[in-house]
Amino acid sequence: MTPVLETTGLGVRHRRAWALRDCSLALPRGRVAALVGPNGAGKTTLMHAVVGLLRPATGSVTARGRVAFMAQDKPLYDGFTVAEMLAFGRRTNPGWDGEAAASRLAALGIPPGRKVGRLSGGQQAQVALTLALARRPGLLVLDEPLANLDPLARHDVMRAIMAEVAERELTVLLSSHVVSDLVDTCDWLVVLNGGRVQVSGDIEDLLAGHLVLNGPVELADGVAAGTRVVAAGRAGRRATLLVRGGPVADPRWTSRHPGLEELVMAYLRSPESAALPRPAGVGG
Amino acid sequence: MIWLTWRQHRPQILLTAAFLAALGLLLLGSAVEARLYLAEHAPPGCPGAATACGDLAVGLAERYDAVYSVFGWMPLVLPALIGAFWGAPLLGREYERGTHRLAWTQSVPPWRWLAVKLAVLGGAVVAGGLVLSLMVSLWRPVFRDGIDSAFGNIGVFNMVGVAPAAWWLYAFALGTLAGAVFRRTLPAMALVVAGVAATMFALFALSDHYAEPVRAELTGAVVLDDPDARLVRAAWVEPSGAEVAGPAAAACPRRVDTGRSGRNTDAWHACLFAEGYRFAVYYHPPARFWRFQWTEAAILLTASVAFGGLAARRVLRRAGG
Numbered sequence: 282m283t284p285v286l287e288t289t290g291l292g293v294r295h296r297r298a299w300a301l302r303d304c305s306l307a308l309p310r311g312r313v314a315a316l317v318g319p320n321g322a323g324k325t326t327l328m329h330a331v332v333g334l335l336r337p338a339t340g341s342v343t344a345r346g347r348v349a350f351m352a353q354d355k356p357l358y359d360g361f362t363v364a365e366m367l368a369f370g371r372r373t374n375p376g377w378d379g380e381a382a383a384s385r386l387a388a389l390g391i392p393p394g395r396k397v398g399r400l401s402g403g404q405q406a407q408v409a410l411t412l413a414l415a416r417r418p419g420l421l422v423l424d425e426p427l428a429n430l431d432p433l434a435r436h437d438v439m440r441a442i443m444a445e446v447a448e449r450e451l452t453v454l455l456s457s458h459v460v461s462d463l464v465d466t467c468d469w470l471v472v473l474n475g476g477r478v479q480v481s482g483d484i485e486d487l488l489a490g491h492l493v494l495n496g497p498v499e500l501a502d503g504v505a506a507g508t509r510v511v512a513a514g515r516a517g518r519r520a521t522l523l524v525r526g527g528p529v530a531d532p533r534w535t536s537r538h539p540g541l542e543e544l545v546m547a548y549l550r551s552p553e554s555a556a557l558p559r560p561a562g563v564g565g
Numbered sequence: 566m567i568w569l570t571w572r573q574h575r576p577q578i579l580l581t582a583a584f585l586a587a588l589g590l591l592l593l594g595s596a597v598e599a600r601l602y603l604a605e606h607a608p609p610g611c612p613g614a615a616t617a618c619g620d621l622a623v624g625l626a627e628r629y630d631a632v633y634s635v636f637g638w639m640p641l642v643l644p645a646l647i648g649a650f651w652g653a654p655l656l657g658r659e660y661e662r663g664t665h666r667l668a669w670t671q672s673v674p675p676w677r678w679l680a681v682k683l684a685v686l687g688g689a690v691v692a693g694g695l696v697l698s699l700m701v702s703l704w705r706p707v708f709r710d711g712i713d714s715a716f717g718n719i720g721v722f723n724m725v726g727v728a729p730a731a732w733w734l735y736a737f738a739l740g741t742l743a744g745a746v747f748r749r750t751l752p753a754m755a756l757v758v759a760g761v762a763a764t765m766f767a768l769f770a771l772s773d774h775y776a777e778p779v780r781a782e783l784t785g786a787v788v789l790d791d792p793d794a795r796l797v798r799a800a801w802v803e804p805s806g807a808e809v810a811g812p813a814a815a816a817c818p819r820r821v822d823t824g825r826s827g828r829n830t831d832a833w834h835a836c837l838f839a840e841g842y843r844f845a846v847y848y849h850p851p852a853r854f855w856r857f858q859w860t861e862a863a864i865l866l867t868a869s870v871a872f873g874g875l876a877a878r879r880v881l882r883r884a885g886g
Contacts, residue, residue, distance in 0.1 A: 332670050352666035373671035
């Protein structure tokens with residue numbers, strides 16, 4: 282299956298420093314992909330390159346189908362009413378689904394005559410999301426859609442995105458620096474660190490392919506030699522290794538699969554590790 | 566897109582239109598009142614050279630000055646305001662609020678977004694400038710017919726013909742570029758005000774060179790009798806025909822005037838003329854009005870296009886989010 286979004290050797294330079302370097306990733310159709318990484322990792326830069334706000338210095342971005350973008354802080358025209366905001370969408374987008382947009386906002390109880398600047402943060406996020414969805418995109422790119430929202434609004438926004446994904450063929454790329462927000466909703470993970478793609482893959486496969494090993498510290502080096510260690514730590518006489526690969530036969534070692542947050546943290550702590558699909562592994 | 570431009574810039578457009586309407590009413594009222602005054606008080610044969618016409622002329626001049634004092638500041642301030650409120654926010658506000666990320670990620674490509682905005686707002690600015698020019702051009706002759714044209718006074722010159730339209734467009738383009746460079750409205754506004762003022766002084770100095778000045782040699786007076794001409798420079802001409810910066814000290818004794826009296830200077834001039842000196846004046850005659858108008862407009866238009874192009878380049882190059 283051809284990926285909806287593909288970047289090859291993507292590099293973006295801000296002034297003299299590289300904000301993104303040699304980023305290659307492929308996002309299969311229908312996935313909800315989480316783009317995670319620390320602040321300054323290049324998440325926003327990558328998204329801006331995807332939606333055409335930035336022209337890459339090297340490499341290429343290919344997005345198949347219409348791309349809709351919700352930028353960080355959900356920019357809207359504060360002085361516009363909700364209805365005028367929809368008129369903005371209608372007049373700047375052919376194929377605009379005004380009916381769906383209007384009924385969506387009506388269902389959320391957002392009055393069309395209200396000035397956007399007077400809506401709550403959650404309502405503004407919903408208006409911004411509605412603007413993006415009414416364009417009937419194939420790929421929805423959301424930059425920190427949950428930031429600055431209270432827990433209830435976070436939940437509502439996330440539910441709205443998932444409802445749209447369930448309804449029709451929609452691929453979503455959303456960024457967050459809070460991994461726990463994404464655990465139940467995303468099925469694809471992209472970890473960006475220091476301007477490079479560190480992890481890109483199906484979350485289930487990634488979790489199944491990694492193990493957290495716990496055993497005597499004096500044996501740690503021997504175990505480490507046989508697998509690919511992502512991160513290692515020790516507590517007293519016990520060593521904990523997060524490895525990519527199979528379990529250890531030695532009964533003195535216990536093993537379990539990591540959680541998503543654990544996995545992400547392990548990679549972010551060791552920027553030299555990477556878990557990227559081989560070219561043949563793209564897809565799925 | 567045109568709707569969006571109108572919706573986003575409605576306050577500026579309405580305010581400018583309201584201002585022009587108010588100014589139009591003021592000028593109309595002033596002109597009608599002056600006509601009535603003339604009809605009531607004009608002795609037969611006036612306006613003309615008769616002494617009875619003097620009072621009438623004074624009355625008219627008072628009325629003219631009263632209104633002129635209201636808008637004598639306009640040639641400088643109006644372009645500055647146009648630049649600050651039409652130009653600077655066009656891109657500055659979008660960047661500052663982050664809404665450029667919304668506007669430029671819709672299906673309408675950014676170049677079209679910018680092209681429509683520049684065309685609609687630029688067109689409106691030019692139309693506004695022409696309306697101002699038309700109103701001033703209709704109003705002035707009521708008072709100044711036969712007294713002066715609009716050439717000699719640079720302030721008046723910049724309010725008639727195509728000058729206001731050119732200045733407004735220039736300020737708008739400068740403001741747009743400043744907004745694109747600073748990515749904030751307030752610094753862009755400050756730059757536009759400073760930029761318009763600097764340009765006005767620069768072009769005022771440059772305007773002497775718009776054409777080769779006419780040379781006239783005066784004998785008996787050092788003042789050109791056409792108050793509407795623009796003086797470029799003047800020099801004394803020796804009896805031999807050579808132009809000198811100052812007449813030789815031996816030719817005539819020069820004593821310094823005291824107080825406000827010009828007696829000694831007048832005597833010195835009379836002596837020089839008697840000695841065969843002539844006074845050469847280089848000036849631009851009022852007949853060059855349109856030549857100067859179009860020259861200035863062409864300079865401003867070229868700059869506007871350049872500013873607009875640079876702003877577009879900054880938008881379309883898409884460096885930084």
